[in-house]
Amino acid sequence: KGGHVVIIGGGAGGTIVAKYLRKADPSIQVTLVEKNADYYTCFMSNEVLGGDRTIDSLKFGYDALAKQGVEIVTEEATAIDPTAKTVTTSGGKTLKYDRLVVSPGISLVYEGIEGYSKEVAEKIPHAWKAGAQTTLLRGQLEAMKDGGVVIVTSPPNPYRCPPGPYERVSQIAHYLKKHKPKSKVLLLDAKDSFPKQGLFIQGWTKLYGYGTDKSLIQWLPAAEQGKVVRVDASDMSVYAGDLEDKHTADVINVIPPQKAGKIAIDSGLTDATGWCPVDKRTFESTLHKDVYVIGDAAITEMPKSAYSANSQAKVCVAAIVTSLQGKEMIEPSYVNTCYSIVGEDYGISVAAIFKYKEGALASVEGAGGVTPSDASADHLRREVLYAHSWFKNITVDMFS
Numbered sequence: 001k002g003g004h005v006v007i008i009g010g011g012a013g014g015t016i017v018a019k020y021l022r023k024a025d026p027s028i029q030v031t032l033v034e035k036n037a038d039y040y041t042c043f044m045s046n047e048v049l050g051g052d053r054t055i056d057s058l059k060f061g062y063d064a065l066a067k068q069g070v071e072i073v074t075e076e077a078t079a080i081d082p083t084a085k086t087v088t089t090s091g092g093k094t095l096k097y098d099r100l101v102v103s104p105g106i107s108l109v110y111e112g113i114e115g116y117s118k119e120v121a122e123k124i125p126h127a128w129k130a131g132a133q134t135t136l137l138r139g140q141l142e143a144m145k146d147g148g149v150v151i152v153t154s155p156p157n158p159y160r161c162p163p164g165p166y167e168r169v170s171q172i173a174h175y176l177k178k179h180k181p182k183s184k185v186l187l188l189d190a191k192d193s194f195p196k197q198g199l200f201i202q203g204w205t206k207l208y209g210y211g212t213d214k215s216l217i218q219w220l221p222a223a224e225q226g227k228v229v230r231v232d233a234s235d236m237s238v239y240a241g242d243l244e245d246k247h248t249a250d251v252i253n254v255i256p257p258q259k260a261g262k263i264a265i266d267s268g269l270t271d272a273t274g275w276c277p278v279d280k281r282t283f284e285s286t287l288h289k290d291v292y293v294i295g296d297a298a299i300t301e302m303p304k305s306a307y308s309a310n311s312q313a314k315v316c317v318a319a320i321v322t323s324l325q326g327k328e329m330i331e332p333s334y335v336n337t338c339y340s341i342v343g344e345d346y347g348i349s350v351a352a353i354f355k356y357k358e359g360a361l362a363s364v365e366g367a368g369g370v371t372p373s374d375a376s377a378d379h380l381r382r383e384v385l386y387a388h389s390w391f392k393n394i395t396v397d398m399f400s
């Protein structure tokens, strides 16, 4: 009697919608369409690259959600018909919905970098979707000789996990420092600045000799010819900047430009930006009625993080339940925190509360903040504990 809600994508956004809809109103029928039987979290995958965590510790499944009455369809959603209100799947199912939630994450814009493709990513991984790609990159780092060069390329805004490339470079340096101290990591950036920049650079200076000629990390911003435009897998090189400066390396990690997940694009949920515009009070698409887009695929003032997706999912549940019950939706607020583990006993974070106001999400002044630049060693150590505790909490929230 409560209606049928179909969810596409069993990641940070979709699992939370499934679980909390069942909790909010057990009369609602919930179907989760997820193409993979296992989910590997991207969050904490940089620690796998750094060597402090196994890939198996990132792996989760959908049994607990099934036990809570969520119907799991392990197939790919291949089409959405917003007029007939149906979703078609790769196994030939047609699912009729009253409300649809789309949380498919990102698609990688391989064409954004000449010479890069899905095939080349088997040699030059992106590792921006966790699992086999993470294992591939980790294996390459392990196989590299001491004295080798690792290149990481950072994409233009907006993209999944804004501090992620910088945490990644930190974790690679953490590994090199311990096991291959004559090596270095070169970060080629499509931008001139990045989140928590001052704190990252402080950490790099302290832990990895940043700024000296012995530094394990070198960062080239766009203004210094850092923007990679082409890769050549045959001689393991990249070309960057207007001058197309050539850099060669032993290991290359290209993090390509991004846009919303393919199903969102194919079904007309994206605008010219490549992302999905939504009503920021409910996360209902502004392009298709009764379809909600949350997580990385949606475009708002919030950073694209699992924490944001979790917060958006809970607001979306409230919006769906109130709309199905014919009640009025509240004015929501949202929360996000991004932790980054810079090295041993060295964590940093940024937190913000976003409040819906006149069609936009404004961060509430005084309600967030970053790790202080004069934080004590004990404070920085505790930030790592908070990061691990957050990981435990969010994965329990999603998968149990």
Ligand code: FAD
Pocket (backbone or CB within 6 Å): 008, 009, 010, 011, 012, 013, 014, 033, 034, 035, 036, 039, 041, 042, 043, 044, 045, 046, 075, 076, 077, 078, 103, 104, 105, 106, 127, 128, 129, 160, 161, 164, 168, 261, 262, 263, 294, 295, 296, 297, 304, 305, 306, 307, 308, 309, 337, 338, 339
């Ligand atoms: P996802 O979690 O990617 O879920 C999408 C799901 O949809 C996937 O399981 C996919 O298989 C499925 N899917 C897609 N299309 C279809 C289809 N057509 N049919 C069926 N299924 C489909 N965030 C944080 O908050 N904290 C962190 O510390 C953090 N660290 C990160 C580190 C790295 C290296 C990276 C890459 C990301 C990190 N993130 C972090 C970001 C976080 O992973 C994403 O923001 C989050 O996963 C977004 O959730 P989502 O639901 O939008 O997408």
